[in-house]
């Protein structure tokens with residue numbers, strides 16, 4: 001199992017921001033990705049998450065070349081990749097309670113309803129979210145609590161690959177440690193591959209098995 005960017009170039013409205021990037025994350029490994037601000041790290045994550053189509057090159061998921069973005073590929077492909085972003089407020093639907101937020105990806109694929117509550121409760125417990133917090137909406141919880149719900153949501157399908165884009169940058173040290181330990185625990189249990197994008201060399205040093213620099217995984221920039 002692996003998630004691969006193979007010679008990916010990408011941009012926005014005709015302006016290229018990423019040229020010929022190649023990166024592989026194997027099952028069970030944690031790869032760190034660093035690089036200067038604006039070098040295209042988040043863009044590469046969005047391409048790997050099937051949220052942004054590359055101009056050239058491919059995403060290869062578990063040996064299969066993927067064409068099309070997230071809403072166009074089958075659920076069985078989409079659910080293999082979990083994503084956690086820096087800002088939980090930008091990605092969390094403000095109308096949903098934290099419990100609904102975590103459950104929503106399961107409802108979207110018509111997961112058996114009687115199994116949803118148990119799965120949500122299990123992940124909420126691991127993320128340290130109490131029943132009181134689960135009943136609240138995003139505006140009534142802290143960034144750290146919301147990010148923990150987003151983490152539970154990202155893991156709800158037991159993804160084979162998890163992409164973390166500065167996912168702990170905004171968090172205090174104890175929440176950062178909790179998020180990392182939940183991810184590491186999941187990785188040990190499932191053999192999930194993890195990509196960690198961060199500006200923090202100490203975090204990458206601690207967490208990643210190897211660290212890649214975006215300026216060296218692209219042929220030219």
Ligand SMILES: Nc1ncnc2c1ncn2[C@@H]1O[C@H](COP(=O)(O)OP(=O)(O)OP(=O)(O)O)[C@@H](O)[C@H]1O
Nearest residue numbers: 012013017035036037038039040041042043044199
């Ligand atoms: N939605 C967008 N529309 C237009 N340009 C964008 C968009 N998102 C990013 N960009 C531009 O693409 C370039 C790469 O951005 P990206 O966020 O991928 O870099 P990054 O390495 O993650 O940066 P940082 O470390 O500052 O988060 C930047 O010049 C940025 O302004």
